[in-house]
Amino acid sequence: MTSVDEVRYLRTEASMAFPHGRLLALRAGALHVLAPDGWDRVGRTAAGARSISRVEAEDWCETEGWALDLLDQVPL
Structure with a gap:
């Protein structure tokens, strides 16, 4: 059984506006970008969007210049 606080990360397909896709997070049934x-x-x-691991989400943040602590701030 998984914890309610567990976060699943996803990445959208690349587009002209977002060449590396966008980072999504699913937590407690709510989807966030x-x-x-x-x-x-x-x-x-x-x-x-495809499911990615936490490590892949961290790599995405580093590539895009986002702070890694944002991954711990997904709202409930």
């Missing part, structure tokens, strides 16, 4: 002002809640589906 990492935006310039922090995590923003979005719809319930992540069509086309």
